[in-house]
Amino acid sequence: MRRRAIAFWLVQLLLRLGYIILFCFCLGLAIAGLGFLVYQARYAGRIYQGVRILGVEVGGLSRDAALDLVERELGNDCLPYVSLYAGDQVWTVSPRALGGHLRLGEAVEEAWSLGRAGVFRSDLKARAKLLWWGYRIAPDLHIEPGSALVYLSQIAGEAGHPPRRGQLWVAGLQAHAEESEAGRELDIGATREAIQWRIRERLGSSSWDRTPRIVRHWRGQVPSTTGFSSGPVEVGLVFREVVPPLTEVEGAREQVGVILSSPLMLTFTYQELQPDGKVRTLTRRWRIDRAVLASWIALQRHQTSQGISFKVGVDRDRMEGFLQELADELARPPREARFDYDPQTSTLVMLTPEQWGHSLDIEAAVERLAGACLSSDRQVDLPVHLVPPRVTRADLVSLLPLSLISQGQSSFRESERGRLQDIRLAAARLHGLALPPQTAFSFLDNLGRVAVAGGVSE
Missing domain, CATH: 3.10.20.800 (Ubiquitin-like (UB roll))
Structure with missing residues (x-):
């Protein structure tokens, strides 16, 4: 009888323990469900806790409030300066001058979507991870092509150089030549993409934190506003080769x-x-x-x-x-x-x-x-x-012997000395003259110039 009583007592004890465990389990479920409902109600129009945009806590805020906060805390002035270089030449410029800005609206939408994928199990898991680990969002950077074109066009002339055609010239008594030389032209589109990529690399990518939130709070670790390292972002200018005509x-x-x-x-x-x-x-x-x-x-x-x-x-x-x-x-x-x-x-x-x-x-x-x-x-x-x-010598030789056609005589023995001089001069000019056939003889043409300077007396 005594053994039966002990067995009965043990069975009753186990049943009571089972009821207690079942009650506790049901109570836990009720509390969890109530907590879930309360959490859902609290964050119905807000971003879940544990979300940061470049170090700015946006958990518990509505989308509009979160956007106002990150625009106030971050804006475009938080972006690092850009150091453009080509060889020994360096140009330092702010991203704002290049038309660069963070897509903060998209980052807020990404923060809002965490834990709201529409699948209960995955959403519950994401919310739990947000509470325990936290999530860092790196907003995307966009550089306006128009603004970048304006600035990069200003330095394109300094950074590039036109192609040089082959030259040939004569200096003094030497020929000098220069062969063609390829030039380089700033590729504005590719340079803009390189700037975007380097700043995005500095911003980092969106990821889950590696240290639990409670540990960070216990250690007093406060995330930096931007997470940028000091110093400008160095970007090499991108050129394309310009080949001159051969x-x-x-x-x-x-x-x-x-x-x-x-x-x-x-x-x-x-x-x-x-x-x-x-x-x-x-x-x-x-x-x-x-x-x-x-x-x-x-x-x-x-x-x-x-x-x-x-x-x-x-x-x-x-x-x-x-x-x-x-x-x-x-x-x-x-x-x-x-x-x-x-x-x-x-x-x-x-x-x-x-x-x-x-x-x-x-x-x-x-x-x-x-x-x-x-x-x-x-x-x-x-x-x-x-x-x-x-008339050539050969022409006259072919006519030999020559015959006298006519002759004339005139006496000027008693003439004045000047007249004698003029007659001798004229005779010398006409002596030995040979006339071609069918040619009219002109006394004046053959006599030549009649002037005192030519020896004529008067």
């Missing part, structure tokens, strides 16, 4: 070197009949020095499908002007020979040798000279037209 200068430089390699020699070889009847070969020479050649060089750019090329030529107008002066020096009219005739021996006695006329062909000379400038052959034979006299 310019070929080396070949043209070699051609200029050929032109200026040595002076040009102009030659004219001709034959002259001497008074003794012998023919003598004569050569006249003119030297064109390198300074004159340098003044004739003409450089022209030509655009081709593959780029730009230099064409080396000569200034034909200057060359023609030079040759015109030379033509005036060379020019001479033809002159008929003068002979005396010995009827006893039927031979001609030359008084004055015949002379062929010279006339420089300027157009042909320009072509020869232009070709010689770009050639290693530095001697040019001038193209000279030879104009024969109307």
Whole structure:
């Protein structure tokens, strides 16, 4: 009986303990449910506790109040300065000058959405984590393209440099050439993206805290307002290469070197009949020095499908002007020979040798000279037209023996001395004159100038 009583007593005790445990469990559920309802009611229109936006606590605030708070605490002045660099050049500017601003409205919306995904279990878990750990939100940064364009365009000229085309020029007696060089141009869009990325990197990303909130409060750890490290954000400017049109200068430089390699020699070889009847070969020479050649060089750019090329030529107008002066020096009219005739021996006695006329062909000379400038052959034979006299020695020799057509005599023995002088002068001018066939004889034309300066007495 006693054992039964003890067993009964134990069963009753266990039942009572079970009732107590069940009651406590139900009470706990009721308290938890009530607490959940109270928590829900408290934060029905507010952000849950444990949320920070760049160190600013926004838990327990409505969206409007949270936005007002973060705009007041953060704004755009909290952003670090930006140090733009390109080599040794540095420009320091505030993000505001670049049109940069934090998207605080989006950050507040993100804070509001925490624990409100619409799935009870995940929302409950998120709210618990917010209470225990806390969550830090890093707002997004946006830089207005227009404002960034204005500022970056101002420094684009200092930071970049235009491409340099190949150059060829003549200085003194030397040809100088510079090859093409690529330039660089500031890529404003890519630079703006780089600035955004570097500031976002400094801001960090949204994440759960690693230290429980209660521990932070116990240690007195107060999160910084922004979480930025000191010092400006360094951003390298982004450039794109600007390639100039391909310019070929080396070949043209070699051609200029050929032109200026040595002076040009102009030659004219001709034959002259001497008074003794012998023919003598004569050569006249003119030297064109390198300074004159340098003044004739003409450089022209030509655009081709593959780029730009230099064409080396000569200034034909200057060359023609030079040759015109030379033509005036060379020019001479033809002159008929003068002979005396010995009827006893039927031979001609030359008084004055015949002379062929010279006339420089300027157009042909320009072509020869232009070709010689770009050639290693530095001697040019001038193209000279030879104009024969109307009557040559050969013409008269073919008529030998000559016949006397007529003659006249006049006595001036008693004339005055001045008249005698004039008659001798006129006779000397007309003596030995040969007239071409079908030619009218003009006494005055052949007599020449009649003046005291020419030996006439009066």
